[in-house]
Amino acid sequence: MSVTLKDVAQAARVSVSTASRALTGTGLTSERTQQRLVRIARELGYRPNPIARGLKTGQSRLVALLVHNLTNASFQVMAEVVQARLKALGYQMLLCIGGDDPQAESDTLTTLVDHRIDGLIVVPTGKNGAQLETLSKDVPIVCLVRRDDATDLETVLADDPQGAYLGTRHLIELGHKRIGLIVGRQDTTSGRERLSGYVRALREAGIARDDALIHAGHYVPETGATCARKLLDLPRPPSAIFVANHEATLGVLRVTAERHIAIPGDLSLLCYEDMPWFEWHRPAISIVDNGARDLANLAVDRLLHRMDAKGNSKGNGSDGVREYRVGARLIQRDSCRRIDATAPARSAKSKPSSSKSSAAKSAKV
Amino acid sequence: MSVTLKDVAQAARVSVSTASRALTGTGLTSERTQQRLVRIARELGYRPNPIARGLKTGQSRLVALLVHNLTNASFQVMAEVVQARLKALGYQMLLCIGGDDPQAESDTLTTLVDHRIDGLIVVPTGKNGAQLETLSKDVPIVCLVRRDDATDLETVLADDPQGAYLGTRHLIELGHKRIGLIVGRQDTTSGRERLSGYVRALREAGIARDDALIHAGHYVPETGATCARKLLDLPRPPSAIFVANHEATLGVLRVTAERHIAIPGDLSLLCYEDMPWFEWHRPAISIVDNGARDLANLAVDRLLHRMDAKGNSKGNGSDGVREYRVGARLIQRDSCRRIDATAPARSAKSKPSSSKSSAAKSAKV
DNA sequence: CGATAAACTGCAAACGATTGCAGAAACGCT
DNA sequence: AGCGTTTCTGCAATCGTTTGCAGTTTATCG
The missing domain is CATH 3.40.50.2300 (Response regulator)
Known part of the structure; x- marks a missing residue:
């Protein structure tokens, strides 16, 4: 259906591995082939398949935002801010609406990790602390607006x-x-x-x-x-x-x-x-x-920080601060x-x- | 990290293929092993990996909704409705905010198909007709609230x-x-x-x-x-x-x-x-x-219909109707x-x- | 009891990428 | 020219599923 890496490699008469390395920029290719492949890939309209990549790398380029509803004006601007920030970084936002219902929250959380989201910003109901705590071992989580007292999660709060x-x-x-x-x-x-x-x-x-x-x-x-x-x-x-x-x-x-x-x-x-x-x-x-805008921005900052830390496997990205207050x-x-x-x-x-x-x-x- | 099909199969002393068939219900397993596997899977807390599945099947269980913003009350309720409906069917909603900007719309559309979304409901800007038309060959699309005159896409409009x-x-x-x-x-x-x-x-x-x-x-x-x-x-x-x-x-x-x-x-x-x-x-x-609520519901109905038709490869799911008007x-x-x-x-x-x-x-x- | 069909099951090849390892080419140096 | 490095490249395995095909068991019936 769509152009795969194999197609690009064939067109360039190199192996898929070389193609992969050239296009992802995992430096082990000569300048020349690198540029050649980039050109060919563009000509063919190659777009890497995030699913295949995700399977191998365990990442999805998906970040979820879980809020209670969208009628609340604060949540609206937060959603807009988060979406804009993430998009600029090549992530897609999965917006989930939990309705402040613990059961819905819990369900949503499991499907989200099923989908191997790379990060999560959540306005917790406060009833699924244990689950959140467990998940946070696998995926970076930042709580927003509300604190879940049953957890140690990094939390961005209004003052x-x-x-x-x-x-x-x-x-x-x-x-x-x-x-x-x-x-x-x-x-x-x-x-x-x-x-x-x-x-x-x-x-x-x-x-x-x-x-x-x-x-x-x-x-x-x-x-x-x-x-x-x-x-x-x-x-x-x-x-x-x-x-x-x-x-x-x-x-x-x-x-x-x-x-x-x-x-x-x-x-x-x-x-x-x-x-x-x-x-x-x-x-x-x-x-x-x-300060809904500031809250959202800070939450994104912190999440990115943690995701980054996880990627480089230097700790969990915690800077020792558990709670941020936005004035x-x-x-x-x-x-x-x-x-x-x-x-x-x-x-x-x-x-x-x-x-x-x-x-x-x-x-x- | 998490429990895979292989683990389940091993625990049950069957092959992965049998396990797969038993759990997906692709009927070719005996009643007994089927139930046994389901039980074991549950005990182990097995959750299928949508990414791996998606790679094979080409589906993602992701449906995107692309609207202009969230400050508009109609879009809010539409987002909520769409999310609720999809969730009930095991889909996740990707909510995208295009800001009524053709460039943003276009970018978003490409990333969305990269992610192999299973369906798309879009409030079109009207400037990317050609792109939409092309995409609609791959993924079921329904337009909402606005019509893109450059396309033949099925459209749900307010009257x-x-x-x-x-x-x-x-x-x-x-x-x-x-x-x-x-x-x-x-x-x-x-x-x-x-x-x-x-x-x-x-x-x-x-x-x-x-x-x-x-x-x-x-x-x-x-x-x-x-x-x-x-x-x-x-x-x-x-x-x-x-x-x-x-x-x-x-x-x-x-x-x-x-x-x-x-x-x-x-x-x-x-x-x-x-x-x-x-x-x-x-x-x-x-x-x-x-009738924002009705609009959203109808759009979801139509989209599901098309997705269904595509899955069973019986045509494109068009029922001959191009335009629906909600009173x-x-x-x-x-x-x-x-x-x-x-x-x-x-x-x-x-x-x-x-x-x-x-x-x-x-x-x- | 043996043959034949029906019902299960397992092997292995996909899906489209990434990546360790080893082999090949290019380079510099004596 | 020969050797050791360094730099590129390709093979093949891998991620977790699904699925065609072939092989195996079980059931059925004469």
Whole structure:
């Protein structure tokens, strides 16, 4: 069907081995034959068969990315980044969607190693630690966004404590004292970490923590709506809400719209993680950017490093670092306003600077 | 490293060939040995090596999906659908992102066939017709969402003329006479088709076409904003806008928010294609659903059909149909209101029924 | 019980590359 | 010219499967 190495060799009147060596550049050929073969190969339109090569070398030029879904904006940009980076290096990306389901994750993992992937970037569910640990003996693995506590795998994480801290502090600096928090479930690392950042900012500012202002729940719009209602129904409702759980933002916005609560006039709103439409929304929504792009890039860097190390069989490529944290940053848009420390003003509108603050990156832990 | 067929055969004291036949179920083994081998294979944790198998059989159990990006909500759901369907059949999905760039598309296509993919679903840029045509001799291909006019490839399309017609008619039925249209560039099929649907609905209702109400542009928010401004600045602005270009919706919403134009009070708004947040937006945005899910499913059906036909070498699997159209449907939410035929009322609010209308599916052309 | 057909099984050759080893050619040197 | 190096080249094995062919067992029947 297609041109094989044999064809090239025949056309050049050399043996397949010579052809192979000339084309892969495994230096043991004379300059002349080398060039001649390259030319002939091009003329014939020879393309090496990765499958055959893979059988012999045990590599596939395939790298897998396993995420939970594609509706999450962060995963989208990660997928795009990973794909672009890998492609430039001649790898193909196998994108798998696990739906945050341990069973699906486990199944996918086995098929992936069956296919002899050369590397894996995974957002772990956290329930297949043992399996991941085993696989990591065969193929380089980097965890992304979530840590699987049952493993020692190298992990690239967002700096959630810092992000939440940054966001909360921002609101405090704007004069807010009662800041509602809608956060992820407390049995997830990110949920806990974001809460801790919030708490720290409060503490530093000498503001007492009020548990009535803190609500945790799943990463879905419904949660946002429910929590927002609870917060707004409080005898002393918050002057700002920090939605540290980005799918929940939708729910919050709906409730504020229903109740005709003006943002940022009546309520300041700050969200975690960006969505493409946030900056088009009126008011444009200020966010804490978790740095999805940076996360993906770093994960790829680390994976390549490990793959490289494996190829040269110099250790497992671990540089002794288990965990990388990618700094979050605040992007101020128009949904938070400065409030008067004394009276709950209603008309003044803050003049937002939409400058993007600089990124603090990759602090090792 | 891992358990091979040889290991299994040895453990069972049979030859590799017998083992192979027993495990692949190529019937020529006795019931007894068959079961024995299956058992032993399981005990040993044998997993066939798809690479080795692929080398021999020329198949890879890999199916590629090539889309433009992942920020487009339709592509997201398509990717998810395709992945889910394929996985259930034991295929892995190779997701490629071409960015609507002909060069990238071309490169990707060659690497994909290098990898001996078993099938391909592609949203073509339209510039690599010849290449696609050639490839289709080797691997089953189905085009999705866009048609590449330089080819004869089987194509699964949204029924854009019908969708636009449906949407426009809906607005007309609500009493609108001046309906603004923001549509895609007229050098794309979808752009043209949507315009034609709009025009037809107008014609049927006996409403004269007014070109001042029709604006075309790229699929980006900026376009939406610019066009919306032009429409609203008209001496006799429209009472409804149909945004037949879903990224543009963001821009339109921004402009209406800036100008404090109430939806649907002052202006009815209808969009093409869904976004996850549309139903959470206040007002929830009515849409014409292009049926991304159905499109993806149908594309997979057709691809499988062709792959199957190829496997059994009964023709190319073409059923004589070149083009499939997946019906669009209207999803009414809260962004369109009935207006009084006589006066441009301002306070009355329509009582929206959020019932989802039934789907009209898959009309052959 | 023996012949014949049917049902299994094993040998060995693929698939398309890579690679260790040994033989051949080219080169420099005395 | 002869010898030792060095540089190229080719043979053949290998990766883990599948599969045509031939050989072997088992079953069936007269």
